[in-house]
Structure formats: C-alpha cells, structure tokens
Amino acid sequence: MIITDVLCPFCGALCDDIVVEVEKNKIIEVREACEIGVSKMMGHERIATPMIRENGELKETTYENAIDKTAEILVNSLRPLIYGWSSTTCEAHRKGIELAEELGAVIDNTASVCHGPSILAIQNVGLPSCTLGQIKNRADLIIYWGSNQAEAHPRHMSRYTSFPRGFFSEEGRRGKKVVVLDVRKTTTVEVADDFIQVAPGEDYPVLSALRAILAGEENVVPSCVGGVSKEKLIELVEKMKSARFGILFFGLGLTHSRGRYNNVVNAISLVRELNAHTKFVIMPMRGHYNVTGFNQVCTWETGFPFAVDFSRGQPWYNPGETSAVDILNREECDAVLVIASDPGAHFPKKSIEFMAKIPVIQIDPYPNPTTELADVVIPSAIAGIEVEGTAYRMDKVPIRLRKIIEPNHLSDEEILSRVLNKVRERRGE
Amino acid sequence: MKKIDVKLITGRLVEQGIHLENKMSDEYLKAAAVCELNERDMAGLGIRDGGNVRVKSRFGEVVVRARINNDNPAGIAFIPMGAWANRVIDPDTGGCGMPHYKGTDAEVSLSYESIPTIKELMEDVK
Amino acid sequence: MELLIKNGVVYDPINEIRGEKMDICVKEDKIVSKVKNPKVIDANGKLVMPGGVDIHSHIAGGKINAGRLLRPEDGRKGAEPRGKLTRVCTGYSVPNTYATGYRYAKMGYTFVMEPATPPLLARHTHEELIDTPILDNAILALLDNNWMTMEYVKSGETKKLAAYVAWMIKAVKAYGVKIVNPGGDEAWGWGKNVNIDDSVPNFDVTPRDIIDGLAEANEMLNLPHSIHIHCNDLGHPGNYETTLKSFDVVKGRSNANRQVMHATHVQFHSYGGSGWKDFESKVDEIAKYVNAKKHVTIDMGQVMLGDTTTMTADGPLEYGLHMITGRKWTNLDVELETGGGITPFLYSSKVAVNTIQWAIGLELALLIKDPWKIALTTDHPNGAPFITYPIVISLLMNKQKRGEVMANVHKAINKRAILPSIGRELDWNDIAIMTRAAPARILGLDRYGKGHLGVGADADVAIYDVSPEERESKKIQSALLHAKYTIKGGEVVVRDGEIVAVPEGRTYWVNPEFDGESTKDMLGDLTGKFEKYYSVNLANYPVQDAYVPHPVEIKTKV
Structure with a gap:
C-alpha cells in the first residue's frame, strides 16, 4: 500500500509530502524525505516492554505495573519535574x-535548551515573522545566521526558501540571494552566495554594528x-x-x-528597524518537529510557553x-518524568549527575542514554508513524500527523492519561 | 603532552541526526563521538585524522575521535551535540535556562584511551 | 433534567418580552412551555435574559496565542489556581483558554464568535476552542486578502468565487466570511498598505471590488451571516469617509432575514480630522448613515481607558501602532491568505486621542437609535478585555456616571467628542438587545436557537441579581460580572458567580451547498495554487473532524 501526503515527524520543517510504502504493517520504502527522515521512518531499535529497575537492573514488567510505579513516584514526590515533549x-x-x-x-520542554532564549527575546521585543510559503513566494534575500540548516533541516532550502519558484519569484534560485553568517564554514555555506565568518561569541557586537550602520551612524563602527x-x-x-522581501533565519548559533537571548533581541531589533526601509521578517529555526506545538499548547493552557511551575497552584513562569x-x-x-526527549544525552554532565540520584521515569519509543538513568521505562508508540495527532511547524502552521502503521505500544497520550488516573486513585480522588 | 586551547562549539550533523533516535548503536557513536579540528591544529598536536583526542574543560572531559575539517577555523573544536560533547560544556545557564553549548573554553590533546560507549558514559555519572 | 426559573423579570427582545415577571421552563437542553418535576430556581426580583452572545471577540487562535506569548506580564495578572472543577487561569487582556471560558460564563455569556481565523491556521483556532470550556462558539474565515478571491474578483467569475468561499468555509469548519482591511495584507507582504479605491499591488483589484465580490458570493450561497468587515484605514484620522464608502459598496443588495454587511468595531472607523492634533469624533455622520439604512449593522469596538493588547489581521495597522508607541511588536503574514500583528497599547486618560476614542464607542451606542443595529463589543482585546463589559453597560445606562468619568479625562473630549452633549440612557431592554438578541439575529443564529428564550430555543439563560430599576453603576457592574446563575444547554454552570459545571462547548459551522460544475472548475484552480505556491499539500489542508468534537452543522442551500 502506498500512502501519500505523509508528514515527517522529525524536524521543525515538518515536510508533508512524504510517500510511504507499507507492507504487512511494516514500512518498506520512504520517498521524498531527506536522509534523516528516511532513517526515522524506516525505524530503529525500540524499547520492547515496560521495565522497572530492581537492584540496579531494568526488569521487564507490564504497562499496569510501570504506570502504577510511575504514579507512586510522582505522588510521593514533593517537587516533580516533567520534561520533554518535542x-x-x-x-x-x-x-x-x-x-x-x-x-x-x-513542566518544561526542550525549548529551554534550544530556542528558549529566543522566546525570552520575543517577550522583550516581539517577532515580525510570517509563514514559510510567504518566503517561498516573495523572498529575494535569505539570510541564515548561526543555523546550519543543511545538516539540521535538510529540505528547508529546497521546499521553502532558496530553491523553489514562487508567485513573485519565478526565477527560483537565480532570483534570490543567500547569505550565511556563522563561526564555521558549515555545509550550508556551499549553497550560499556569500559567507560572513563571525568570531565565536561575537554575534551581539556584529548585530549592533549592523544596526548602527542602518541608523546612519556608521562613523561609530570600528574597522x-x-x-x-x-x-x-x-x-x-x-x-x-x-x-524587496528579506528573511533572517537564526539558529542555535545565537x-x-x-x-x-540578548543576541536574539538584537537580531529581532535589526529586522524590526529594517521594516522602515523594506519588508523584512525573521524566524527561529525550530529543531524538533513539534517543539513549537508544545510552546503553543502550554501558552494557551497556562499563559506561558515553557518552564511553568505549578507548585504555587497558579502557574509561575521564570526561566532560569x-x-x-x-x-x-x-x-x-x-523526581523527573522524561517524555519524548533525551536529557541523558543532551543535558550537561552536572544536570544528569543529579538525575542519576533521584527517581527517573522515561516514556519514549527508543532506548537512549536517559534509559540508562531511568527507574521506570514505559515504551510508547511513535507519534506521526503509529499515532495521529497535531504538530506545529516552525512557522506555527499546525498540520495533522498521519498514522501509517498499527502500533504495538500505547500512545503517549494514553500512557499519560492512565498515569493521571492512577495519581488520582492514589490520592483518593 | 602538547595541548591547544579551543572554543568548543557543539551542533548538528546529518549523520548525528540520522542516529539521533538510535543512540545505543555503534553508528551513533561513530557519528557523535567526533571532534572536528582544522588540519593545522591537528598537526600541532601531533594527531592524525581518525586518532583519539581528549577534550577537557573546567567542567569535565571526554575522549573522542579527531577528524580534519578545514572549514573549521583554527582554535575552534566542533563536537556534534549529544552525550560526548555534553561532558565538557559549561552547565551554567546565565539565569536563562540555557547552558553554554557553544563557546565553552576547552583544551584538546592527544589521547591513547578508547572512546567511551554510551553505557560507559552513563555508568560514569551514576 | 428539568428546571423552572420562577418569577424572574424576563427580557427576551426577540420574543418581544420586555421586563415581564414570568417563569421560564427548561427540559434537557431546550426551553419548553411547561415542566412536570423541575428543580426550581427562584428568580424573584432578578433579571432573566437569554445567554449573552458576543459577535466579535478574539478569543482563540494563532494571533491570540502569539499575544499571550508576547505578554507574560499580562499573563501574571488574574492568575488563579486550579479548583475542584476548574483549570488554572491567567491573563487580563490575553487570558488563557480556561479563563476565557469561565469569565464569559460568569458574565452570563454562552456564545462567542472568534472573528478572524486565517484558514491555513484554522486547526489552531479549533484546538484552542476545544480547550475553551462552556462556551458555544464559531469562527469566521479570513477570505479577502486571499489570492484565489482576488483573482476571481478580477476576472469577474463570481460563481467560481462562491464555489471557493463555500469550499473554504466547509474545509476549515467556519461559520462565515471575514474581511479585514481588504487588499491591505497583500500589500503588507511588500511593506505597503491600500485604501478602498487603491489598486492592490500585482492583483489589479481594489478593496471596493473585493468587498463587493465577497458580498455577492456570500448572498449567492445564502449564508446565515452577512459578510463581516473590518474596513480599510482603521485607526486613522479622517477614516470615517472610508467607512461610509465601504458601507455604500453593498447598498444595492438585500436579504429578507438580515443585513448584507456587518461592520465590526466601528469605533475605530469613526474618526475625523486631518491628523492627530485635530482628531475628532465623526459618529454623527456614521450614526446618520446607519439610522437611515437597513443593509448595514455594526458593533461598537468600545475602548476602555487602560492597558490592553491590540491584535488584528490588519498587519500594516499593527506596525503603525508599534511605530507610534515603540512597544514590542509581533507580525505574522500568512501565505496566499492574510496577515496579522500584535502590539500592547495603553489607552491613557491623559491623551486626547485615547479619550476621544473612549467617547466614540459610547456615542455609537447612544446615537444609533435602533439597538438592533448595534451589538456591544470591545473588539476584545483591542479596545479593552471582554471582562470590562459590565462597566461599558453601566456607562451606557447612566449619564451621571459618564459625566464623572469625563470630568477626570483629557479636556479635548469637550470639544472634539459628542458624548458630553448626549443625554440618552439605555434601559435593560436595550442592553438585552445589544448583548444577546441583536448579535444572534445579525449572525443568523436566532434561527438556530440562540439569543432568545422562546419554546425550542437553546436553554442558555443568564440570571442577574439586580433589580430592573437599578441605575447605580457599582451595583450593575457587580451583578453583571458575577451572574447569580448561568445556564448553558440546560445545565447550571454558574451559581452565585462561581463555576459549578464545565461542559464542553459546541462549534457551529456552515456546510454550504453549491453548484457542482463551478466547484469542479474552482478545484482545478485551487489545486494549481497548492502545487505551486502553498507550503502545505492540499490533502493536509482541510480541518479534520477530530478538531470539532461537538459540531453543530448548518446546511445551506442556494
């Protein structure tokens, strides 16, 4: 069976044109996706069954036991942290x-270690932005700053920015200028017209210099x-x-x-000021395919996008x-509940040293470094392959993930729902 | 032993992305336990392409495989984001939630030790 | 489940009940003529009205959420912990979805129209509405800066335009057609703006053509609501002329059941003067027009003095505001369709223009003679958060209270506004019309059980603990802010001003039937647009049923 218009559940570009061939509930071919997408959709080693750690060893158990143990840990915890979601x-x-x-x-989200500072910057100065189709149809200047999209979002350029022909950009790549600013000559530079190498940690003064020149104060700028x-x-x-229409994409380089976040404040301010001269917009290159979605849901449900503390009853938001x-x-x-992310690999050593000392619960389809620290491991079905649902692309366009094959595991939503019921049961509610 | 001072930059690579959800595999180790350096920096250390290096900062150290990348300026060491890089980076968030994933001061030197596996890395923090 | 609301003073303008002491019977989720074994609610000496209907309030979707994200400082206002039944609440001008549902319900409101959804982002609006408790709801789809619309308007292919409007409304589960600064957002794609008779860059149509074309398509489809327009030139001195020209575009059209144009937040469009220095009210001219004509209805868009967050699909307007205040600014242009912007704003009593804006909204409500032609809104949160409605009502009902406010604001109000000369005080019947009966009728929802208490209507009822004779502002405000009871779909959701039940709201959407041949031709054009210009595939565009878990489908026929 061939399934078309499939969304790729990997990066924030959220390509929705993937073609997948399925045979006997197994994906046998993936077309149109990038190498990373193909790899994700073809599949990797999975966590087979729920596990609970006993005497240092993870032992197989049932969903019911693992979920009950999770509820026990959470109910007995004075200050639980729930992290992941992207x-x-x-x-x-x-x-x-x-x-x-x-x-x-x-509750916190991987944004706090990727574009959390960008959100803090937006809360300072705002974000003049647009959807990706706007760029495809209009942009004639595309700037990537501190973003190696060729490695992180491999189809970003071909689908949305430099290469496609749009309504006002019929010439495609020839009618567009692409500039890359980075501390290294990354692979993105290979397809750019111009590369500007910035010294590490010097983005802020470079942005300030650009703003000074734009304001007509180039005499204050050193050589x-x-x-x-x-x-x-x-x-x-x-x-x-x-x-005519410029876009500045920025990545984790800032x-x-x-x-x-000060780098991002400066970058957004530059773009804002450019609007006095021409049309200019800016967009963070969000990493995971639904990191944006978590920030959206958390904002409409709690008023705040990530790092929300409910210990006072009402939400308290103060990243840092x-x-x-x-x-x-x-x-x-x-206690820490980790879901759909891997702090074991992606947090600093100091942070995971502490994780190793306290109860850790992991909900994830895949074994990873966090599994090595976990006391309870609950395998889940893969969203966007085995479970349908909503994801928000990096430009906040929501698209519905498709279910392509039947899962052998519970969905994240179902697991959490059962945990919540168990928590209520244990508290006698 | 010769050492050089570097700014450590961590970030994405396609290979690392391909194995991002396959981290217990040998392929992930090959893709992410890597330190890219300029040829001149490598020569200065007496390291050949593919040899092991120790990357060390005030916050930790790790052994990874060295790889030549002349698109890297001298004085910058690039390690793909992930379990190895994060042994070395500065965990301080400057009060905004974000550790110093790019720009931690580190030193690089030749190493004869082997690259730790994920299991070994995680045993080490327990 | 049966309820008997006994001895209340009932205001039900659609059924011409004007302050009569009578009983209202409820069975399941409907109003009935009698009940056998009801639970009795004693409403003696209290006001009984249909549940409030808000015709225009930005409560859910991408823009609103961008506003919440932009303003954590607003989020911290009004924070409330989780209750036994209720989720956490935050925010004042940009409340979270839970606060939105609870606060409206506490004010006796049971239906809110989210009036400006970019079709590409409609899934987001519906997701937020799922998380907005209690309120029945619907969305209007932005269809005016849309390339398909403009191309059909230019080519004069009205049937294809109607087919497109029908397809889009169905695809995004919307209720009607929204127009916001027609042509302005397309121009804003290049950092420019247009007024009603300017040509839209690259599309060779004028905003006037777009308004007329969409009105024609709207009437061709026989939609329950008319076109709903935010006119060009919002917020600028002297813009009343553009407003009157916009009204005039559709003056030749008619519909037996309703207006053919609803102009929203007209306060922002009733300005005279050649600049900020001689900025003045032109409500006299606007009211003269609306009083004389039948084809247009309006809502107020009242400004209240204080801090709020402005957010609209009018991209260039928000940039202009940001340039005036220097405060933070977010913009979101949406490919092929529309745009939007957000910036915080302080309406200050020390600023002449802001004070006159405050007066203008009230003037509209007081100078338009027929309350069926004007719904009460603040264009939440643009003029003020919806939570200020009780204050707005108390001002409309009490001339002396208005005088007290005017004595403490910028003196320009005495020369450049009309309010000081107006003696009219609205009564409860006027208020019941402006806050439920008229908005329901203007939306065409009265035919579907909203905005009245006749037999067969939805059992959405508000009971306020205030005497019909009461004129004291504080008492009026307190009674309206915390309803004694709010009944939604036959269930008591608010008692003594507190939430006691949290049913999920229903979403009204229109499924317009239209000529198959035109639809087929249109789909050919649309497929081309998706293949070449959209950044998502056509197959992934329509809003799936999962996003409207409690639908009320309204089928229309040509």
Missing part, C-alpha cells in the same frame, strides 16, 4: 500539562567587528535595505553562545529559575 503530539501535551497542574509539578570588516558590514546592510537544567543543577527536584 517529539510527540499536542494531544499528549494537553494531558501532560493537566498532569503537571494536578501534581503541582514543574573590524567580531572578525568582520566594516566594508563587509556596510555591504550587508545595503543588501538588506535593497531587498541562542547557545555568549549573549544568548523554573527551567529544567537550572532545577537539576540546583538539585531541587526529587
């Missing part, structure tokens, strides 16, 4: 937020800023001003390095205090 559906997010609310837990010559900076500002890495680094929580 590789599952919005329907699961809803259940998770309800669970966090009920427990008085802190070289952050490894970039003044001439090059002036040339870039001219390119930006003379574009949020992970010195300055963090209520974000997962900080809570772990301060050794503050006494």
